[in-house]
Amino acid sequence: MKEVFGRRRRAEEETAPVVAREERPAPDPARENGPWDAQEGYPEAERVDLGGLLLPIGPGFEVQLSMAGEHIDGAVVLVEESALQLHAFAAPKRSGIWEEVRAELAREVGAAGGTAREQEGPFGPELAAQVPAQGQGQGLQPVRYLGVDGPRWFLRAVISGRAALDEAAAAVLEDVVRGVVVVRGDDPMPPKEPIQLRLPAEARQAVEQQAAEQEEFRPFERGPEITETR
Structure with a gap:
């Protein structure tokens, strides 16, 4: 968000003593x-467009959505042998x-x-972890936890698979993180509450159309029956 500051009139600037001028830092x-x-x-x-996230896509990308109950709370990007999980949360103004979440x-x-x-990563401090793999006897697998603090939001990224070491x-998945746009919204939210996502418009239309077709055509559903008596 850009802030617009009023400018002093030229005459006022010319008459004001130099020592009285306010020093203003150069913009970032x-x-x-x-x-x-x-x-x-x-x-x-x-x-x-996932609502709370605008997610960059590229050739060979597969995008999946993760659910928390009935709500979509995250996205997973699969590229070859690597995976990137993304979750956005509300944060204090x-x-x-990220420092607190990293410790947790x-x-x-x-x-x-x-x-x-x-360790230090492309987005600042991150965690290089070895976590138990799913399933018994699978040992540990490498995972990277990345975090980015934004204005009233926090983005957590988890890189696993080949990209955790290669x-x-x-670099492919880090570029995805660099291109993400977080849509926080203006509604009040407590810190660490997930920013909910939604299906893209095309996917919602496909789901609605499929539901309508199933409603119209149910070949195995028993309808009214007529019994003939002779």
Whole structure:
């Protein structure tokens, strides 16, 4: 969001003593990469509109949505042998929550029998973890936990699979994170509450059409029956 400041009239500037002029810091340079906030200018790209997230897509991408009860709370991007999980949360207006969340994740990983160490990544501090793989006897698998504090939101990204160790594979998913746009909205939300997502318009239309077709055509549903008596 851009702020517009009033300018002093030229005559006033000329008559005011130099020592009385207010020193104003130079504006921060425009960022080159995201994640972006929906209220700021962000570069155009091919993105899937998930409501709370505008998700960049590329060739070979498969996008899945994760559910929390009846609500969609996250997105998963699958690329070859790698996966990127994305979840957006509400955050306080004046402070970020990644430091707190990072500590919580490290404790959870340790309690589950894994390990986690902090390292510097492309978005700042992150966690390089070894977490128990799903299924018994599968051992540990590498995972990277990334976090980005935005204006009144927090974006958590989890990289797993080949990209957790391979820099070239990781670069593809890191670019996805850089291109994400978070749509926080103006409604009040407590910190750490998930920003809900929704199906893209095309997917919603397909689901509604499929439901309508199933309603109209039910070949195995018993309808009114006529019994003939002779």
